[in-house]
Amino acid sequence: MSASGTVSSTAALEVSGIEKRFGAVEVLRGVSMQVAPGEVLGVVGDNGAGKSTLMKVISGVHRADAGNIRLAGHDVAFRTPRDARDAGIETIYQDLALADHLDVGANIFLGREPIRRFAGLIPMLDERKIHGEVAALLGRIESHIPDPSARALDLSGGQRQAVAIARALYWKAKIVIMDEPTAALAVMETENVLKMARQLAAEGIGVLFIGHNLVEILKICDRVMVMYRGRKVFDVRCADTSQTELIRYMTGYADAETNKTEGEYQ
Template sequence: MSVPALEVRGVDKRFGAVEVLRDVSLEVAPGEVLGVVGDNGAGKSTLMKVISGVHRADSGSIRLGGEEMSFRSPRDARNAGIETIYQDLALADHLDVGANIFLGREPMRRFMGLVPMLDERKIHGEIAALLARIESHIPDPMTRVLDLSGGQRQAVAIARALYWRAKVVIMDEPTAALAVMETENVLKMARQLAGEGIGVLFIGHNLVEILKVCDRVMVMYRGRKVFDARSAETSQTELIRYMTGYADAETNEAEREHP
């Protein structure tokens, strides 16, 4: 059996007296897309922030490629191989595509063997090949991110994850506010990430998209994982029952009737 790309075990998280995550566990295999769904306040955003190093769990463990991790910051998580594509993308709008992909990790060369300089030729060559590889429809890697469409901006973030050989990519509501064609392209790129052997966490509300792009779907409710099934073996109706707590209520009622 292959080692999971990402393994989360028994994660708890409190903010003061509020218990936001309760004993949450999940696994994502290399090349698998796991959908994470839940109503507002279910805890999915907090869980993603724990995985990506924004928050530290109060208890539990995170393993990446079988190795236990302890992230003090998002930079630690990124350096370990976890890339996060947030809904607001966290891109530098006034920089071009290439600068965004290499931001903080720019390749350098030495002029006359002495003076360190940005290796712009390498950046442009690498980015042009990368954008062609993901069929991004971005005509010029020198374009400022500010001037790109929503779908093209998503493509920049996905290209960055591919270039830096991420082991796990978290996609947080990646199709929010996108037009139909751009949504289809982003879903295709999510599958392309998985095709490269990357484990993908796809957080969303659109259950049609979730069932279409994800291999498995996990439902969170009030800070707990309450359901996990292969997409082919579940339905929108079943997911909604768990997302709204109806399935939990039915289980509790059955346990009271048949202790």
């Protein structure tokens, strides 16, 4: 990754010229971005900037009207979120779409449960494998879930985040989208989630970290991208910027100032 914030040609995810309209409203206007394996990219912007829509295009919820997505060097086109997940894109939403009445293991393996055959013939859920894999996963991420048999409904917000992160690790995600992952969490749980985001990156996974808390963004991310009114307006290494500069781009002030300066020289 260069000092200008660009990523090498070995990008885990590359998005080029993405456009999205809802009726007459142009929500995304030619957005391009990249994230490298093992990189945490912060995506910030005020409400209505287009962050959520961009993530939903990447994760298969919406189809772009124009533009291309490449995953690990290959062109992809997702019809559904399941397509994106099968390709290696896991999304950890703010509202944490877990099955509340299922336990930790069932949520990690949901829809992809391991099967063994009794007497070589009758298919049965391989609960022993699930329990073993879950215990190893929770140890790997140093989770604070004391009982893997607990229902998701009975877990705290930070513990639910840990389940979603363990799922992404187990299924060898190439990209993990974390949408406001620390919203409404206590301080200690926030620290644990931030640590797990870095742990995903240490496993070679590209992480898209969407948030409003600039202190967290600058602390946890390698690079930050600012969106404003459906466009990417700034992309820089976190070490080379500040909260003040990011706010100027998030509010459109820096963008307007640049356009004014360019106009003076035309």
